[in-house]
Amino acid sequence: MTYDTIILGAGAAGMMCAAHCGGRVLVVDHAKAAGEKIRISGGGRCNFTNMYAGPGNFLSQNPHFCKSALARYTQWDFIDLVDRHGIAWHEKTLGQLFCDGSSKQIIQMLLDEIERAGAELWIRTDVKDLRKTDGGFAVDLEREGQRHNLSCTNLVLATGGKSIPKMGATGLAYEIARQFGLTITETRAALVPFTFSDGKFKDLSGVSLPARLSNDRTSFDEALLFTHRGLSGPSVLQLSSYWREGEAVRANLIPDLPLFDLLRDQRQSGGRKALTTELARHLPGRLVEYLNHHIPMPGNLADQSDAALSDLIAALSNWQLTPSGTEGYRTAEVTLGGIDTDSLSSKTMEARDVPGLYAIGEAVDVTGWLGGYNFQWAWSSGHAAGIAIAGQS
Numbered sequence: 001m002t003y004d005t006i007i008l009g010a011g012a013a014g015m016m017c018a019a020h021c022g023g024r025v026l027v028v029d030h031a032k033a034a035g036e037k038i039r040i041s042g043g044g045r046c047n048f049t050n051m052y053a054g055p056g057n058f059l060s061q062n063p064h065f066c067k068s069a070l071a072r073y074t075q076w077d078f079i080d081l082v083d084r085h086g087i088a089w090h091e092k093t094l095g096q097l098f099c100d101g102s103s104k105q106i107i108q109m110l111l112d113e114i115e116r117a118g119a120e121l122w123i124r125t126d127v128k129d130l131r132k133t134d135g136g137f138a139v140d141l142e143r144e145g146q147r148h149n150l151s152c153t154n155l156v157l158a159t160g161g162k163s164i165p166k167m168g169a170t171g172l173a174y175e176i177a178r179q180f181g182l183t184i185t186e187t188r189a190a191l192v193p194f195t196f197s198d199g200k201f202k203d204l205s206g207v208s209l210p211a212r213l214s215n216d217r218t219s220f221d222e223a224l225l226f227t228h229r230g231l232s233g234p235s236v237l238q239l240s241s242y243w244r245e246g247e248a249v250r251a252n253l254i255p256d257l258p259l260f261d262l263l264r265d266q267r268q269s270g271g272r273k274a275l276t277t278e279l280a281r282h283l284p285g286r287l288v289e290y291l292n293h294h295i296p297m298p299g300n301l302a303d304q305s306d307a308a309l310s311d312l313i314a315a316l317s318n319w320q321l322t323p324s325g326t327e328g329y330r331t332a333e334v335t336l337g338g339i340d341t342d343s344l345s346s347k348t349m350e351a352r353d354v355p356g357l358y359a360i361g362e363a364v365d366v367t368g369w370l371g372g373y374n375f376q377w378a379w380s381s382g383h384a385a386g387i388a389i390a391g392q393s
Helices: 012-021 036-044 067-072 075-084 104-116 172-179 234-240 259-269 275-279 285-291 306-317 373-390
Strands: 002-008 025-028 047-050 089-091 096-099 120-122 125-133 136-143 146-157 188-190 208-214 219-226 230-232 249-252 319-321 334-336 357-359
Touching: 002 012, 002 172, 012 025, 012 104, 012 146, 012 373, 036 047, 036 104, 047 075, 047 373, 067 373, 075 104, 075 373, 125 146, 125 172, 146 172, 146 373, 208 234, 219 234, 230 234, 259 275, 259 306, 275 285, 306 319, 357 373
Parallel strands: 002 025, 002 146, 025 120, 146 357
Antiparallel strands: 047 096, 089 096, 125 136, 136 146, 188 334, 208 219, 208 249, 219 230, 249 319
8 A cells, every 4th residue: 555655653743744745644653542642731731832932942952953844834823723723722821822621622623634634544553664665665564453564655753752651652763763874862851850869858749839940051930849759840840951960950949039128127027936937928838847957047037137138048049959860751741852953854854865754743853841832843843844745746
């Protein structure tokens, strides 16, 4: 059986590509349903893009690579598609857009789009063998116990990265890319919680507060969440993409709080209060209790000189922590690294040295921030490959 295009992976990027390829298209996935990562995203409401998505929100060894695809299919193009399908949405913090209803609406929209385009979808299907041929590629698949020997002119790698293996994520795209001579950059778990081997935050599990997490490369101002294994929350997930083993991170627990002035004013009117009692008005009580064992907080407010308050503020603004590691691909929202962008055309996503081979989405060394950016890369890169393939006919 011959197809113009076979797309491996029925996730966000793969389905977007299928909607624009034209010709006879087959989308293949080993999962039990299409769009499984879409389904669980955003707490079941899918943070499908970000109003402020741009090249500066992505990490890659080549920071310029993503510019073409993002410019040619923007967040506004995807929002228009969502609107045309009658899906209600709302904005949360920092430009994050979510469905009012369910993430399943986005999946159904994409399924409707690939049906409109005339593409086929095979789920519960495994790739058994791939070979380059004179006319394209030979693809051997196994579906419902039967072997299918197919051929295609174009082969698209859209199987994602290694993140969340319990959902079936594998390194298949990397294996296939290597088979055809493409280079793979180092891959790491990204947008992932930090862990501490000594369980130092176990008693703080569930405590959260606004914070600024930073290292020598960057900083993020968002919520910080203590867990029984370590640190999580948006600020931590964001910083994890810029972190390496053995490095310290800095936590500012009062990034927008004029705590020095507040404590000094309260010292005049309520000096008999314990310093920890007053701090607990501004920070979670359990956190203050914990910090009291690590940062000197003796006596009442009246006992605190301006210098002592300044030292306390400095300690709360620059808490040095060194994670033991991260929770890894098990809980990582995305994989950092992947198919080297030097191997691909930034305009078409086609392999430079393997005509007809394309790589899109998370499989490529382009990783977005938390907040809908990785979905936007899926839409943009999938669209880029799709229209490039369509332009061949």
